[in-house]
Amino acid sequence: MDYRKLLHLPQKWTHRVVNSHAAWLGAAASLPFMGVLTAVAVTQGNSPDIKPPVQQHVVEALSLPPLQQTAGNNVRYWRDEAVQRGDTIARLLNRLGVRDSDATGFIYSSPLSKNLLKLKTGATLSVELNDQGELFGLRFLNDDENGESVLVAIEKVGDSWQASADAPQTEAMQTVRSVEVRTSASGALAQADVPVEVRTQLGEIFSDQFELSSLKRGDKISLVYETLLYNGTPLTTGNILAVEIERSGSNYQAYYFAHDSESGAYYGADGKPLKKGFNLQPVSGARISSGFGMRFHPVLHALRMHQGIDYAAGTGTPILAPSDATVDTVAQQSGYGNVVILRHNDKLTTLYAHMSRFEAGLKAGSKVKAGQVIGYVGSTGRSTGPHLHMEVRINGQAVDPATTALPTRVLSDSERLAFSRQSVKLAANLKLLRDIPVSVAQLD
The missing domain is CATH 3.10.450.350 (Nuclear Transport Factor 2; Chain: A,)
Incomplete structure (x- = not known):
């Protein structure tokens, strides 16, 4: 027998164990069991006469500090x-x-x-x-x-x-909305809680180019408009300040530009007017003395939502039909005084109030041509002096006549510069909306 082989056996066995992954895994898996065996051995080695200490329950009554009562009537x-x-x-x-x-x-x-x-x-x-x-x-x-x-x-x-x-005191805040059309543009805007006044106004901004109802699934609308708040609660809306519509791969933008403190219109990114409007104003050469929106009412001495525009003109000044129309109403109405309403198409009507008198022979159902006299400036109804109050209504909803019906003038060089500066800021808001996932903006 070769005893030298027996001497090498422990060395070979040790070498195999050290270099065997299976052996090491087995050793690691056995460690918890070894711990259990050790614990059992230690426990069995303890004296059975040693008992754990007995727990004691102590109950002590604590006195509460006196409660200071506040007179309820003062709170x-x-x-x-x-x-x-x-x-x-x-x-x-x-x-x-x-x-x-x-x-x-x-x-x-x-x-x-x-x-x-x-x-x-x-x-x-x-x-x-x-x-x-x-x-x-x-x-x-x-x-x-x-x-x-x-x-x-x-x-x-x-x-x-x-x-x-x-009238409540209000504060203006810019509101942004971005929606993607799934079934219809009006449905998407309504789902995003865009007020009906804004939806109506939006439909008129691009009406000379396309109808809002023509938008299809996948088209997008981004809006920046004014909201008037009372104690944080939305009370009414102002103008749309900027809008971008992605329609069938084409991009359309509009920006509101104020001509003065009382009126303004919508222009494209290039500063060109978006709407032609009527060819005539109802009072030739007159200036707008009070614009659309929240205004201080001279009779009621409080802020009121002014749903039209006022022209400064003397009593007896002729009032002209701004375009061909059918006479809808000739009547006397409370605060409006003598009023005439013209229907221009299925959705558009215009109202003229505070007339001193109507044009002879004018009655409901009559046809009038652009430039035809329908009445004369006066101060009937709730009015402090002679002027013409004009309203434009789309499907019965009052909108700003200056942005929907009146002739839109071309901007001067200085106005184009001011428009460019203003539109750059609003364009940044539209870009921000463009970069936000529509589903987020739509649920905001």
Whole structure:
């Protein structure tokens, strides 16, 4: 027997174990079991006479510091409540736990009209209360008899109640929206919560080039428009400031440019007018004295949504039809005074108010030609002096006459420079919208 081979066996075996991956994996897998065996061995080696300490439960009564009570009547807070279908002021106050008979009694005996006190579903009623359910005031937005937004406020001053319905103080904010057409442009804009006033205005900006309804699936619309806020709540909208439409691979842009403090129009990126408008103004050579939008009402001494434009002109100045039309209305209407409404096509109508008198023989159904006299400037209705109030309505929705119907003038050299500077900033906003995923902007 070769004993030298036996001497080499341990060395070979050790070498194989060290260089074998399977051996090392087996050793690693056995470590937890070795730990268990060790723990068992240690535990079995302990004396059975040693017992764990007994837990003790200690209960001690603690005295709380005295609670400082605040007089509930001195703590007031405002609470907003959404108006639900069928809600009245009394029903909503009852839901809020208000049990103030004096307050509810005054509300329905106040000088405000019943229509002003009717709540609109989805509106917000703000109430000032205390913890005892005592009412100190309430506010909500509503429309007056002229369709203008007012803030209805009923407040307790001292020991008496007061009621008012005045135009709210608002602040302007730029709002951006970007949508992709899936079924229709109007549907995509509505889904993105774009107000109907903006949708109507948008449809007219490019109407000389294409109809908004012609947009197809995959086309995109990016918008920058003004929103007027009251206490953070959208109240109404202003002009579209910039818009970009990607239609069938072509790109269309429009930018609003103010000619003065009262009027403006839309121009392409090159500064050229986008709309031709009517060939004539209703009052030849007159200037626009009050533009479309929120304005200070000279009679009511408060801000009002001015749904048209005013021309400064003397009593008796002829009022002309700006284009061929059919007479829709010849009547006397409350704040409008003597008013004529012309229908120019299936969706477009124009209104002329405060006339001193109508043109002889003018009646509903009559056909008029561009430049034909329809009446004369006056001061009838709610007016402080002679002027012409003109409105343009698209499918019954008031839009800015200066941007939809009136002749659009060519910009001067200085205006083109100002337009270029302004449009660069708005173009940056449109580019930002272009770079944002449409699904994000559409859900914003």
